[in-house]
């Protein structure tokens with residue numbers, strides 16, 4: 001058995017940012033889980049920024065003040081601190097808030113996906129990490145549906161009208177709504193998402209008020225309804241012209257120089273975000 005490496009002695013403060021964590025891949029596993037948590041925190045911060053910005057109408061100056069305030073209280077943390085720096089930053093070319101010019105498409109190197117996969121294999125629920133991964137995918141693939149994407153990636157050559165017809169026929173997920181979905185795909189076989197069909201889109205939109213009331217009631221009553229909430233959030237994200245993934249891209253560029261794309265010019269950009 002390999003000897004445990006000698007580590008620097010812990011001094012004042014949090015101590016060195018390293019430790020021997022265990023045999024085999026233990027260290028890699030812990031780093032992977034760290035990144036999964038990182039994805040979840042970034043998604044939570046992006047949602048908070050979106051609610052304050054698009055929901056309450058705060059401008060970027062006000063947002064920077066709010067996040068600076070968060071970093072002086074219970075929420076004090078590296079990611080909240082860098083978010084306040086990001087929200088404060090002006091673009092040197094246009095003078096506009098830089099984060100507003102960043103494309104709302106979040107990149108990823110894959111460690112969040114590994115964390116979700118590992119948690120599924122272990123039977124451990126990590127819904128916030130799962131959602132964070134899914135929302136990064138959604139930010140990049142908001143025009144595509146899962147089966148259509150699988151068909152392209154795996155060369156399945158799926159005809160979604162046929163899939164819908166088969167599901168409608170006698171399987172466990174058969175439902176009256178599949179008739180509408182089948183009609184939508186027969187009418188427009190190349191639709192990237194059946195929600196984009198005018199008839200079906202109108203039908204779903206007509207029900208969203210009730211759906212929101214149910215989700216609000218679940219929140220008020222303190223009852224968990226994660227699937228209802230996640231599917232409503234999916235609908236809202238899908239019909240959003242812009243998602244808050246631009247903040248995640250700015251954070252990734254801040255701590256990892258992962259670069260970002262802009263809405264107003266082509267190329268990959270990096271900013272030295274530290275306040276001067």
Ligand code: 3PG
Nearest residue numbers: 107108109110111252256
């Ligand atoms: C890091 O810099 O910590 C990671 O690269 C972040 O992971 P991501 O690039 O998948 O967001």
